[in-house]
Amino acid sequence: MKVTTRLALFILVVTVAFMAGLTVIRWLETERVNSLFADREREENLNFDKLRELKGLPLKTMAYDYTFWDEMVAFVSRPNKKWATQNIEVSLGTFKVNAAWVLKPDHTLVYSVNNLEEKSLKEIPWPREAFKSIFAKDFSPHFFITTSRGLLEVRGAPIQPSADAARKTPPQGYFFVAKLWDREYIKEINDLIGGELNLIPYAENMKTTERSDLGTGKIAFSRLLSGWDGKPLIRIENQRYVPIYREFSNRSKVQFNILLVFAGSILFLTYVVIVRWVSHPLLLISRSLDANDPAFIKDLQKEKSEFGELGRLVNKFFEQIRDLQIIHEATVGRELKMMELEKEVNSLLLELKREAKYK
Numbered sequence: 001m002k003v004t005t006r007l008a009l010f011i012l013v014v015t016v017a018f019m020a021g022l023t024v025i026r027w028l029e030t031e032r033v034n035s036l037f038a039d040r041e042r043e044e045n046l047n048f049d050k051l052r053e054l055k056g057l058p059l060k061t062m063a064y065d066y067t068f069w070d071e072m073v074a075f076v077s078r079p080n081k082k083w084a085t086q087n088i089e090v091s092l093g094t095f096k097v098n099a100a101w102v103l104k105p106d107h108t109l110v111y112s113v114n115n116l117e118e119k120s121l122k123e124i125p126w127p128r129e130a131f132k133s134i135f136a137k138d139f140s141p142h143f144f145i146t147t148s149r150g151l152l153e154v155r156g157a158p159i160q161p162s163a164d165a166a167r168k169t170p171p172q173g174y175f176f177v178a179k180l181w182d183r184e185y186i187k188e189i190n191d192l193i194g195g196e197l198n199l200i201p202y203a204e205n206m207k208t209t210e211r212s213d214l215g216t217g218k219i220a221f222s223r224l225l226s227g228w229d230g231k232p233l234i235r236i237e238n239q240r241y242v243p244i245y246r247e248f249s250n251r252s253k254v255q256f257n258i259l260l261v262f263a264g265s266i267l268f269l270t271y272v273v274i275v276r277w278v279s280h281p282l283l284l285i286s287r288s289l290d291a292n293d294p295a296f297i298k299d300l301q302k303e304k305s306e307f308g309e310l311g312r313l314v315n316k317f318f319e320q321i322r323d324l325q326i327i328h329e330a331t332v333g334r335e336l337k338m339m340e341l342e343k344e345v346n347s348l349l350l351e352l353k354r355e356a357k358y359k
Helices: 003-065 070-077 081-089 128-134 183-193 243-291 306-358
Strands: 099-103 109-114 142-147 150-158 174-181 196-201 218-226 232-241
Touching: 003 150, 003 174, 003 183, 003 218, 003 243, 070 081, 070 099, 070 109, 081 099, 081 109, 142 218, 142 232, 174 183, 183 196, 243 306
Parallel strands: none
Antiparallel strands: 099 109, 099 174, 142 150, 150 174, 196 232, 218 232
């Protein structure tokens, strides 16, 4: 295998190694960015769930505390409007609740109040026959209802005596409270999570319109809000842009491209240098030796490199060859002259012998 071929293969191997190394570096960098982005996405999801839990805590607290109370048991059996006003209606503002309903064990309405001035909320906004489904899985149900005023988040619990800490006695009634998810409430959530919250009515086979995208720095996620029957009612979709991840991703791509150009330049220069300083001189020397002509290495002899020295040695070799040829030619010429002289001497001697014989 020729040296030039070996050099070409060497450059090819180095190029492949460079590309493989750059690919691995790019992959590791991409995985690191994706991992950081995924961690941030999980963090955003966790923060949103904690925020929902925190925002819904007053509603949950009122539904639980007011049903674990002897006075509420007494109110169901002996309704007292003054007591209800002082203990339930006034507490709506304290717990940031918009509506409340007190029901008897047979699910008939005892008392209701709302601060939305909505007459349709005087009665419970779900079917009475739904109570069995509502309390089927949890004694403290949590669900959502769509109304003419918007989406209501509802919490409820059975009313039981204060002594029944384990909640094992038969219900003495039922208490439900609701919070309206109005624009102001949604804006509060948006401000706290720093995103854009959208409520979309749920439909079967609906597709999520928002997905997280590292390229744009967008973090998106969704949640399903269930109705009283446990079926999905509303899809919450949230999206938030985190510019630092977009910039980090773009910067990583730019750095990779710069590294790629730099590596390509190094390989190209290596190729040019090898061709110029190694392959080309070897080719000139090879041609000179094949043609037995020192003209090919005339310029190479002027260089001070190893190949210049090799060129001068080759030229010296040609000079020695020429000297040997001259010597050889001179020697051969002398031998021919000696042979001719010897022939002439022999011929002369032969004539002398002949003349001597005749005399």
